[in-house]
Amino acid sequence: DARVTQTPRDKVTEMGQEVTMRCQPILGHNTVFWYRQTMMQGLELLAYFRNRAPLDDSGMPKDRFSAEMPDATLATLKIQPSEPRDSAVYFCASGLSGGGNEQFFGPGTRLTVL
Amino acid sequence: AQRVTQPEKLLSVFKGAPVELKCNYSYSGSPELFWYVQYSRQRLQLLLRHISRESIKGFTADLNKGETSFHLKKPFAQEEDSAMYYCALRNQGAQKLVFGQGTRLTINP
Numbered sequence: 001d002a003r004v005t006q007t008p009r010d011k012v013t014e015m016g017q018e019v020t021m022r023c024q025p026i027l028g029h030n031t032v033f034w035y036r037q038t039m040m041q042g043l044e045l046l047a048y049f050r051n052r053a054p055l056d057d058s059g060m061p062k063d064r065f066s067a068e069m070p071d072a073t074l075a076t077l078k079i080q081p082s083e084p085r086d087s088a089v090y091f092c093a094s095g096l097s098g099g100g101n102e103q104f105f106g107p108g109t110r111l112t113v114l
Numbered sequence: 115a116q117r118v119t120q121p122e123k124l125l126s127v128f129k130g131a132p133v134e135l136k137c138n139y140s141y142s143g144s145p146e147l148f149w150y151v152q153y154s155r156q157r158l159q160l161l162l163r164h165i166s167r168e169s170i171k172g173f174t175a176d177l178n179k180g181e182t183s184f185h186l187k188k189p190f191a192q193e194e195d196s197a198m199y200y201c202a203l204r205n206q207g208a209q210k211l212v213f214g215q216g217t218r219l220t221i222n223p
Binding site: 004045091102105 | 120156157158159160200207209210211212213214215
């Protein structure tokens with residue numbers, strides 16, 4: 001049963017520290033998405049990749065956030081420096097490019113910045 | 115601009131009662147509409163999409179282009195339906211999804 005995996009599942013850190021979240025998409029999927037979930041805003045798209053190339057990162061604060069895909073089996077989302085307002089659940093999703101294809105979500109990383 | 119609005123953050127109904135989760139959208143093209151569900155301690159998963167015109171777990175949703183709505187309905191709610199529900203939209207043929215803010219549905223015994 002292929003699933004998207006994310007690590008860590010929970011992260012508590014102090015303001016100013018660097019945070020790196022990792023995602024392993026389903027093998028063979030060529031699109032990867034990063035979302036942030038908060039009570040106030042719901043689910044917001046931060047960035048997404050197709051064939052490892054960033055297609056849209058307009059939802060991501062550029063000054064502190066960065067997203068990369070070092071290879072087809074790993075996507076990373078980094079926050080440096082972290083701030084309390086970054087506290088949220090960060091979801092990764094993967095899918096196949098092409099209309100009508102479903103996105104499959106990972107379990108999320110719950111980030112708390114003190 | 116694409117926008118999805120779920121006017122109710124919280125919705126509580128009794129078991130056996132009908133339930134309707136509202137979703138309105140704004141989009142100038144031909145959108146695809148979806149409902150995603152997140153049960154407690156589980157990952158977000160697709161519940162249904164408008165192009166399938168199917169009923170999943172007793173839920174249905176009809177796309178009303180005149181009212182730009184895609185409300186999710188179930189005639190008789192069950193306790194296991196308690197979850198967070200997200201309505202989402204994307205352009206036909208595209209990958210990017212735009213989500214609403216979500217509605218937390220609680221089914222009371």
